[in-house]
Amino acid sequence: MADDSFPARPAIAASQLIQLxxxxxxxxxxNPFYTKKISQAGVPAAVASLREFSEKFPFTTKQEIDQDQRTHPPYGTNLTFPLDRYTRFHQTSGTTGAPLRWLDxxxxxxxxxESWTEVFRAAGATASDRVFLAFSFGPFIGFWLAFEAAQRIGCLCIPGGGLSSAARLRVMIDNGATILCCxxxxALRLAEVAAEEKIDLRAAHVKTIIVAGEPGGSIPAxxxxxxxxxxxxxxxxxxGMTETGPVTHECPRQSGMLHLIEPAYFAEVVEPASGKPAAFGQIGELVLTTLGRVGSP
Structure with missing residues (x-):
């Protein structure tokens, strides 16, 4: 298991302010989008403290990004650099509306x-692991980040795009995959197919299943x-989200508890109706500022 210690709160805050x-x-x-937004809000362009940033700087909503991309198709104006600097395209699933397009x-x-490597390290992954990624070759950002993060820590990466569920199971077994991402x-469906195809999952070497995209991973049953x-x-x-990248990983010591990747984000929990900070222990809405995604924050 990787070292799961955490830096002290003052050190985290100091790093977040420097990055901000x-x-x-x-x-x-x-960046035209944020230059206009900050100017219209009448807030200072310099960040004196995290508290001032939290109190004075306006939120950015999905609706704003969507409208910006509709007005300035196809990518909107949330671009800090000339278009030829961007080499990555991804988009959201469009579950609640038109897909949002994101460049990096x-x-x-x-x-x-690098943030995604924290997910793997918290899960105990090392360079000796073989990671099978049961995703298609599409614009879904999670697959690409997970694949390259596993490569970065030295894992053998096995892509599962373009394969049936039965074929994926055989590839996993034949190649000794130790980590499954899906x-x-x-993961339930793969187990069902294994039973249907008389494939014994005990022949697989999977020791860890890293899940996302649905709430089931933190549901005990x-x-x-x-x-x-x-x-x-x-x-x-x-x-994680297309708009932010990987956000949390599970606590190595407590199943079902998620830790925010705080070196990468400034996080606030607010009351949805008022936008004011939620009291300690109160359920609220998570607001994230990506500190290192400079090209399209």
């Missing part, structure tokens, strides 16, 4: 990949069922 100031130096006036520079992409329901079907493999939850 660097971000604003890059954004203003290069090599630097912004590398920052997100959605919770697809589903976790237990997956662990039974996969003969003791640990289910390890995390979540």
């Amino acid at each position: 100031r660097r971000l604003f130096t890059a954004l203003l006036p290069a 520079t090599p630097e912004s992409w590398s920052w997100m990949v 959605t919770p329901t697809y 589903l976790r237990t069922r997956l662990q039974e079907l996969w003969h003791g493999a640990r289910v390890f939850d995390h979540h």
Whole structure:
């Protein structure tokens, strides 16, 4: 298991403030979307403290990004650099509306990949692991980040795009995959197909199943069922978004508890109705500022 210690709160806050100031130096006036937004809000362009940033700087909503991309198709104006600096395209699933399109520079992409390595390290992954990624070759950002993060820590990466579920199972077994990355329901589906095809999952070497995309990974009943079907493999939850990159990973010591990747984000929990900070222990809405995705924050 990787070292799961955490830095002290003052050290985290100091690092976040330094990164936030660097971000604003890059954004203003290069990024049209945020230059206009900050100017209209009448807030200072310099960041004096995290508290001032939290109190004075306006939120950015999905609706704003969507409208910006509709007004300035196809990518909108949330671009800090000229278009030829961007080398990565991804988009959201469009579950609640038109898909949002997101571009990344090599630097912004590398920052997100590094955050994803934290997911693997927290799950105990090492260079000796073989990672099977049961996703298609599409614009879904999670597959690409996970694939390259596993490569970065030295794992053998086995792509599962373009294969049937039965074929994926055989590839996993033949290549000795030790980590499976997929959605919770697809891990269930693979187990169902294994039973249908008379494939004994005990022949697989999967010790860890990293899941995302659905809430099932933190639901005790589903976790237990997956662990039974996969003969003791640990289910390890995390979540992320196209707009932010990887956000959380499961606590190595407490199943079902998610830790925010705080070196990469400034996080606030607010009351949805008022936008004011939620009281300690109060359920609220998570607001994230990406500190290193400079190309399209």
